[in-house]
Amino acid sequence: MQRKFRLTRSDDFKRVRQSGRSYAHPLVVLVARASDQPRVRVGVAAGRTVGNAVYRNRAKRLLREAMRPLVAGIPAGWDLILIARPGLTTATLTDTRVALDSLLRRAGLTPIHEA
RNA sequence: CAGGUUGGUCGGGCAGUCGCGGCUCCGCGUUGACGGGGUCGAGGAAAGUCCGCACUCCAUAGAGCACGGCGUCGGAUAGCACCCGGGGCGGGAAAGCCGCCGAGAGGCGCGAACCUGCCGGAACAGGGCCACAGAAACAAACAGCUACUCCUCCCUUACGGGCGGGGUAGUGAUGGUGAAACGGUGGUGUAAGAGACCACCGGCGCGUGCAGUAAUGCACGCGGCCAGGUAACCCCCGCCGGGAGCAAGGCCAAGCAGGAGCGAAUUCGUCUGUGGACGAUGGGAAACGGCUCGUUUCCACACGUGCCCUCCCCAACCGUGGGGAAGGCCAGCUCCGGGUAGGCUGCAUCGAGCGGCGCGGUGACGCACCGCCCAGAGAGAUGACUGCACAGGCGGAAGCAAUUCCGCUGGACAGAAUGCGGCUUAUAGACCGGCCUGAGGC
RNA sequence: CGGGGCGUGGCGCAGCCCGGCUAGCGCGCUUGCAUGGGGUGCAAGAGGUCGGAGGUUCAAAUCCUCUCGCCCCGA
Numbered sequence: 044m045q046r047k048f049r050l051t052r053s054d055d056f057k058r059v060r061q062s063g064r065s066y067a068h069p070l071v072v073l074v075a076r077a078s079d080q081p082r083v084r085v086g087v088a089a090g091r092t093v094g095n096a097v098y099r100n101r102a103k104r105l106l107r108e109a110m111r112p113l114v115a116g117i118p119a120g121w122d123l124i125l126i127a128r129p130g131l132t133t134a135t136l137t138d139t140r141v142a143l144d145s146l147l148r149r150a151g152l153t154p155i156h157e158a
Numbered sequence: 159c160a161g162g163u164u165g166g167u168c169g170g171g172c173a174g175u176c177g178c179g180g181c182u183c184c185g186c187g188u189u190g191a192c193g194g195g196g197u198c199g200a201g202g203a204a205a206g207u208c209c210g211c212a213c214u215c216c217a218u219a220g221a222g223c224a225c226g227g228c229g230u231c232g233g234a235u236a237g238c239a240c241c242c243g244g245g246g247c248g249g250g251a252a253a254g255c256c257g258c259c260g261a262g263a264g265g266c267g268c269g270a271a272c273c274u275g276c277c278g279g280a281a282c283a284g285g286g287c288c289a290c291a292g293a294a295a296c297a298a299a300c301a302g303c304u305a306c307u308c309c310u311c312c313c314u315u316a317c318g319g320g321c322g323g324g325g326u327a328g329u330g331a332u333g334g335u336g337a338a339a340c341g342g343u344g345g346u347g348u349a350a351g352a353g354a355c356c357a358c359c360g361g362c363g364c365g366u367g368c369a370g371u372a373a374u375g376c377a378c379g380c381g382g383c384c385a386g387g388u389a390a391c392c393c394c395c396g397c398c399g400g401g402a403g404c405a406a407g408g409c410c411a412a413g414c415a416g417g418a419g420c421g422a423a424u425u426c427g428u429c430u431g432u433g434g435a436c437g438a439u440g441g442g443a444a445a446c447g448g449c450u451c452g453u454u455u456c457c458a459c460a461c462g463u464g465c466c467c468u469c470c471c472c473a474a475c476c477g478u479g480g481g482g483a484a485g486g487c488c489a490g491c492u493c494c495g496g497g498u499a500g501g502c503u504g505c506a507u508c509g510a511g512c513g514g515c516g517c518g519g520u521g522a523c524g525c526a527c528c529g530c531c532c533a534g535a536g537a538g539a540u541g542a543c544u545g546c547a548c549a550g551g552c553g554g555a556a557g558c559a560a561u562u563c564c565g566c567u568g569g570a571c572a573g574a575a576u577g578c579g580g581c582u583u584a585u586a587g588a589c590c591g592g593c594c595u596g597a598g599g600c
Numbered sequence: 601c602g603g604g605g606c607g608u609g610g611c612g613c614a615g616c617c618c619g620g621c622u623a624g625c626g627c628g629c630u631u632g633c634a635u636g637g638g639g640u641g642c643a644a645g646a647g648g649u650c651g652g653a654g655g656u657u658c659a660a661a662u663c664c665u666c667u668c669g670c671c672c673c674g675a
Binding site: 045046047048049050055056081082086087088095096097099100101103104105107108109111124135136 | 176177179205538539540541571572573
């Protein structure tokens, strides 16, 4: 996923975490909030409960890679945060993709790629 | 070859597809949050942060004190308490089959390579402590032993002797306690004893010689006869150390607040110095309690309180009220200093750099030559999928066996964040050596 | 990146600086008494590798070194 689709600033994270809606899944938590930007921005996070630095990095890579083809299908003007949970360290890419699919559907940000 | 032990190297490979970050080049009817090409892109520990440096800022006349660290010898290094090579004192390791015991099984002792802890003041500069036990824990006398002497009783004609008790003196052999009790064995000696004296042994100190750069070792001689342990307790001696750290530091700098100026409008309203102190309330954050509420703590360029309250006049005891004067505030713009968010830099090719080869050194390491330029993020880039071999494991088949074939499985610990050197800790497995012991062959 | 602290029965803490004593205190737990029963009360009792490893010492929870885990502070 290219950096231009990434959520990077600390203030952005704070705003989404505070006033966004959250949707939980055993592997991932999705937090979404509308923004005034003309694009979709995604941030990923992994806390210390996920594991050591290797596992945290792996979890974030999985999330970015799984999210990459989905970004185009989401309506513009949304900021998303994906928070990794401990189970993600043993999950595969397809597991992660399924999890994200269901989360986005529940959030009403249904990808249109299967059309 | 087997067993033990130890050091080093590597720690996944190749190909394809998709993708990410840095640098660089190119393209354009769409100069953009664009498209494409090239190139580079994690570790031996990147980890822990236990030491040492570089670098930066602050402080600083010099010296000393305090505090902290280090402390065998020599070397290496920019530097380092931990590196390299030695020395001393321990602890472990167990091959060996040497010695002793045993009928044997076996036991005890001796013991290679190697691993490992410690190292100034041999605790006579001084202080402290050494629980319990014990008389006593550093210079002592409980029992005991010995001599002299006193008292009671007994034996004896008497001299004298004996049991018990007391006093004075000597003693450190014996006993018991303890982790530890002031060298050991044998003798001389004595009332009894004792390094009091003698021989040998152990240990200490001094001297000489030899080996070694030295620590130290060995040999010989002499000495006084012998000194408890603890400085990972204080202390003493020597050496070293100013403090903080890339969240160091430098540059730029929204917004808000502050200052200066320009300037519009109205005399309507409102306000009144500087600096500080405090926190009932309000705002924000967090925690706690079962509750729309409360408590506690914290934060600010927020707010308030009261001290205080521009000057003059009048009323009044004060609070205060009335009137006047001066100044400020109430739109916008420009500029100024500090500086928050944020950005750039430090910081990512020129270094105590990496690779190769040669030489010197036992080694840490050094020198010479040749070649190379080698991650640089900032919510944090190196990943995903597929295939193929390669080690390994499991199962099956063939074969006397070595081995071969097939299927399944499957590759640890772990992710740079200013950069180096050392240390420590985690780590599946693979490969290559060194040393010791044993067996066999030539 | 730097600094500081903590780890001791089930829980919360002493003891550590200056080594020795039975590792102590409160709550909790178990048993018994008392009550019709519960609580309260009274009496008795169990329960601790002092986070782990190594060292110094005659002797270590305490001193030294390494290590593991947790918490707090500084932009």
